[in-house]
Amino acid sequence: MSLPRLAQGRNRGVMPGNPACAGCPHTIGLRVMGRVLGDKAVLVVPAGCTSIISGFYPRSSLSFPLLHVPFASAAAVASGLRASMDARGEEGVVVVWSGDGGAADIGLATLSGAAVRNEDILVVVSDNEAYMNTGIQASGTTPWKALTTTSPVLGKSEERKDIALLMLFHKAPYVATASVAYPIDFAEKLERALKVKGFKLIHLHSPCPPGWRFDAGKTVEVAKLAVETGAWILWEYMEGSFRISPQSKPFVQKERRKPLAEYLKLQGRFSHLRPEDVIEIEKKMEESWRLVVELEKFYSRS
Amino acid sequence: MKKKILMGSHAVAEAVKLARVDVISAYPITPQTVIVERLAEMVERGELKSRYVRVESEHSALAVVYGASAGGSRVFTATSSHGLLYMYEMLWWVTNSRLPVVMAVATRAIGPPWNIHTDHNDALTIRDAGWIIGFAESVQEAFDMTLQAYKIGEDKRVLLPVMIALDGFILSHTSEPVLVPEEEEVADWLPPREPLPFKVEPGKPFAVGNLGPDNVTMELRWNAWKAAERAKRVIEEVSAQYEKRFVTGTSSGLVERYETEGAKYLAISIGAWSGDVKEAVDALREEGYDVGLARIRYVRPFPREELRDLLSSVRAAVVLDRSVSMGHMGILGSEVRAVSERTPVKNVIAGIGGVDVSYKDFISILRGFVEEYEAGLSGEWSVAEWYMPWVTER
Ligand code: SF4
Numbered sequence: 001m002s003l004p005r006l007a008q009g010r011n012r013g014v015m016p017g018n019p020a021c022a023g024c025p026h027t028i029g030l031r032v033m034g035r036v037l038g039d040k041a042v043l044v045v046p047a048g049c050t051s052i053i054s055g056f057y058p059r060s061s062l063s064f065p066l067l068h069v070p071f072a073s074a075a076a077v078a079s080g081l082r083a084s085m086d087a088r089g090e091e092g093v094v095v096v097w098s099g100d101g102g103a104a105d106i107g108l109a110t111l112s113g114a115a116v117r118n119e120d121i122l123v124v125v126s127d128n129e130a131y132m133n134t135g136i137q138a139s140g141t142t143p144w145k146a147l148t149t150t151s152p153v154l155g156k157s158e159e160r161k162d163i164a165l166l167m168l169f170h171k172a173p174y175v176a177t178a179s180v181a182y183p184i185d186f187a188e189k190l191e192r193a194l195k196v197k198g199f200k201l202i203h204l205h206s207p208c209p210p211g212w213r214f215d216a217g218k219t220v221e222v223a224k225l226a227v228e229t230g231a232w233i234l235w236e237y238m239e240g241s242f243r244i245s246p247q248s249k250p251f252v253q254k255e256r257r258k259p260l261a262e263y264l265k266l267q268g269r270f271s272h273l274r275p276e277d278v279i280e281i282e283k284k285m286e287e288s289w290r291l292v293v294e295l296e297k298f299y300s301r302s
Numbered sequence: 303m304k305k306k307i308l309m310g311s312h313a314v315a316e317a318v319k320l321a322r323v324d325v326i327s328a329y330p331i332t333p334q335t336v337i338v339e340r341l342a343e344m345v346e347r348g349e350l351k352s353r354y355v356r357v358e359s360e361h362s363a364l365a366v367v368y369g370a371s372a373g374g375s376r377v378f379t380a381t382s383s384h385g386l387l388y389m390y391e392m393l394w395w396v397t398n399s400r401l402p403v404v405m406a407v408a409t410r411a412i413g414p415p416w417n418i419h420t421d422h423n424d425a426l427t428i429r430d431a432g433w434i435i436g437f438a439e440s441v442q443e444a445f446d447m448t449l450q451a452y453k454i455g456e457d458k459r460v461l462l463p464v465m466i467a468l469d470g471f472i473l474s475h476t477s478e479p480v481l482v483p484e485e486e487e488v489a490d491w492l493p494p495r496e497p498l499p500f501k502v503e504p505g506k507p508f509a510v511g512n513l514g515p516d517n518v519t520m521e522l523r524w525n526a527w528k529a530a531e532r533a534k535r536v537i538e539e540v541s542a543q544y545e546k547r548f549v550t551g552t553s554s555g556l557v558e559r560y561e562t563e564g565a566k567y568l569a570i571s572i573g574a575w576s577g578d579v580k581e582a583v584d585a586l587r588e589e590g591y592d593v594g595l596a597r598i599r600y601v602r603p604f605p606r607e608e609l610r611d612l613l614s615s616v617r618a619a620v621v622l623d624r625s626v627s628m629g630h631m632g633i634l635g636s637e638v639r640a641v642s643e644r645t646p647v648k649n650v651i652a653g654i655g656g657v658d659v660s661y662k663d664f665i666s667i668l669r670g671f672v673e674e675y676e677a678g679l680s681g682e683w684s685v686a687e688w689y690m691p692w693v694t695e696r
Contacts, residue, residue, distance in 0.1 A: 066509045
């Protein structure tokens, strides 16, 4: 997959004039999705920013057929649609396009059920790390200390949960992380995921300008810095093999990472951090790396 | 036509099998579970070619069959009590998407305290969610209504989900002889589901449920409202057609009239205990009381006109309620009172939490009701009466 090839896709995913905020990461993700699997896919969308982005009746801004569904129900509705298509001998990819709340919080049990059943569906969690659509409330994936409207002064006091690892431990055959700053990587992961029969989940890192309080022109820059500072790790698990993706691989070595502060200082949600908080975040980050490196070793042994 | 001895739950499963559903999904809850256990067995033995999706909650069970129905499949789920309440959000979503879904509800009390026995609060609590709600009196009727539910809900004039309630244990776990039509006969009477006016399929961008102007929401509700009104005719048609073809001996339409001809007093009930009410009516008739029973078969759409007619020809009516809306009255009682033009309606709440109410209790309830009316006490009926003979201090 190359950028020009990706750009050639006929299906544009999301149309111009859609009501997303300027710099919206979801629209980047949807564009890649459209180009890779547009005409093959049916989207199931739980409540979230995409409920708005998809446009206003009688129009639709997405070039996918799509079902809007209640917050906690997406992976189950997708399972039903899949079952129906199988029963009727119909082809197609059933995709859940969800935010962090719909996948990791209110919809976690539903997602877990679908993963355990190894439903032949693809779940893309476009994670903007808070409930943005309702006005930036803290979610299960909001990082420690981030300011949100429900952690407005001190920042979030809890850890963030790792939905991709949770799905890996459900024994799902395909789980990966991706970032809107690396569309080719995301596109290739989508393509590989499609080759796998069974439950597939891609956890897409989606920095949100109003939610994280950075300039709308800097979405890709922030997303890229997340990877370059090691705050977001790209990896892929596919049927028994676990690899840290090439884009993240150099940053296994701490020295090669950019200073974390570069990533944090762009974001208003971290403007209140004290130096010791940054050190604490670095420690947590280091733990994540240690686990991912161990996982890579663990799976390469088998 | 075969005669089989079937438990209520197995009768429902048999009907689902004959309806040739494509997708089944459910989550266990007593007393419903036996229905879906039986279906799982049918699927695993290869007697039924359905997809069976074992989910992690009732919310997901309804979400699965919703997704499958959106894909054009014929579907089934079942639940009880807490499971039904856990589905509440999805119930509305299904209706507002105008997708046919059939669900059996083995009625059960809502906790706490934990109680697995029947009352009607679970099924009646969802009466505003836009589902067609039928209540069976017998195992045969649970079977018949389940099969009819597909034809009613899938009818182009309706396109609404249908719930068939059968009293937990009293019907779900009781065996009765059931007349079961042959597969080919049913296949002829109930053809495969017709495709939806739209289809969710790859390559055809089409959004179901996008944001829209407020007036569109209101117009969609109005359309569903009209469909529910039309459903009355469809229920009558389908049930009459069915009875004519299969002659299983159950009644048709929205209301069954039992000894209502020339009755001066009317009892009104739903569900399994109506059989006991009928016995009480027989006994009282012999004693010279002119009582009859209107058994409501469908609570939604509500048989307004039928009940209004029945009520207008009697002196007074008593609604036997196995449900209660706190701070007001029995749920069925308030529904019936709302359509009574002049006839006084007494409301008796009994059998909550599965408390047994025998035909003897009904004799005493009905006798008391007639005597109160004749003593000129109907003015005191505004508050519902709780029938609890074991409680002596009031
Ligand atoms: S709040 Fe963030 S994620 Fe939501 S539409 Fe706006 S930019 Fe996109």
